């Protein structure tokens with residue numbers, strides 16, 4: 001039995017609740033269970049080739065070699081792999097992922113890393129340089145995000161990435177509400193477009209998360225979010241801009257609602273923290289989203305995205321040291337000594353903070369401004385190009401993360417055709433669309449033009465071959481139905497197993 005075909009034939013026609021029960025029942029039949037397993041195995045076998053392209057082609061070690069390899073041969077193996085992978089992103093075929101990527105910039109960051117490769121901020125006594133770098137990263141980021149015009153002191157910490165920044169902020173609000181309001185049933189209100197990291201935080205920390213539908217322009221619905229709050233709500237969040245559609249939520253309205261209710265408000269500026277301030281300075285009309293708004297009590301901004309640092313750093317900021325304290329961890333009765341750490345990790349890579357600091361001071365305000373100017377101009381070219389294609393429409397009114405879908409074509413098929421031309425775009429759903437996050441990689445000569453030309457060809461191909469389903473659409477189709485959501489979740493877990501498999 002093919003579960004996809006069965007899904008299309010039977011379950012899609014049933015009401016979702018009934019379909020879920022029917023599917024649970026069908027799944028219980030051993031023969032069906034076995035055939036689902038079989039189909040999943042087949043899908044995984046198919047994926048294996050793309051996930052493990054080096055299988056059998058380069059030396060593999062499922063156990064340590066008895067005697068160590070020569071340094072040069074280790075480096076040779078690794079250089080070979082990296083050369084193959086550079087090709088994917090270097091010429092601007094990838095959405096997001098590598099945000100700067102000039103060889104000269106990368107070389108500089110690598111040299112900085114090498115200078116501090118042994119540094120660990122956990123031991124501030126041994127590496128006070130790490131604390132200096134982190135304090136200044138936080139201060140520079142806060143200054144960029146309106147700290148100077150905030151009434152309170154804006155402070156923060158350096159984390160390992162956007163997800164950790166968001167997890168930390170949500171844990172902070174949970175612990176604050178527990179301590180100050182004796183709230184044992186914390187709830188969080190977010191627009192559906194908020195990053196998955198908020199869901200991760202909710203699951204990890206036992207917070208109930210309420211996802212509020214967005215408006216037709218894909219921005220948060222402030223009125224509906226207000227209604228979704230109750231006495232257990234600890235915080236609300238909005239994005240500047242959102243990961244899926246690159247649009248900025250009405251942060252002023254949302255943060256004011258939170259302020260009136262006396263709860264936290266987090267602006268997720270992971271994506272926009274290092275772009276929007278410069279866009280504003282360049283004269284793009286950007287509604288306020290940062291600490292200039294009195295209701296904004298925390299923010300996340302990713303240095304490892306448009307801050308142009310290597311992967312592994314982000315900044316989480318708070319309005320006031322009092323709030324930041326709820327993030328900290330201390331233990332005074334551990335036999336290992338007096339122990340404290342500001343973030344989730346214990347030991348941390350001080351070299352990553354060093355290279356983050358170096359990226360920021362090397363770029364400077366003018367560097368970020370110029371990078372932002374180029375990105376926004378390139379995004380304008382791409383948006384105009386997409387608007388010339390009658391089958392496609394841009395969702396919402398984005399600046400440089402551009403989502404587009406189609407009323408008439410299977411947009412995932414368009415994405416797959418773009419994939420055949422080398423493009424790695426992001427597939428999104430609810431509604432089905434695709435996005436490209438424009439980075440400095442796309443500002444090069446002819447990249448935007450190539451994107452538009454390839455997109456036109458991809459659309460023409462899909463228009464001419466409407467019967468083709470592709471790989472992505474059926475999986476997203478399954479994820480959209482309650483009965484199959486569990487199957488898709490299973491598949492994603494198997495995919496992660498596959499990533500860690502050496503077989």
Ligand SMILES: *Cc1c(COP(=O)(O)O)cnc(C)c1O
Nearest residue numbers: 161162163195242243268270271
């Ligand atoms: C990237 C991103 C995150 C998460 O960041 P990671 O660095 O991938 O953990 C959170 N929010 C938004 C809006 C993002 O774009």
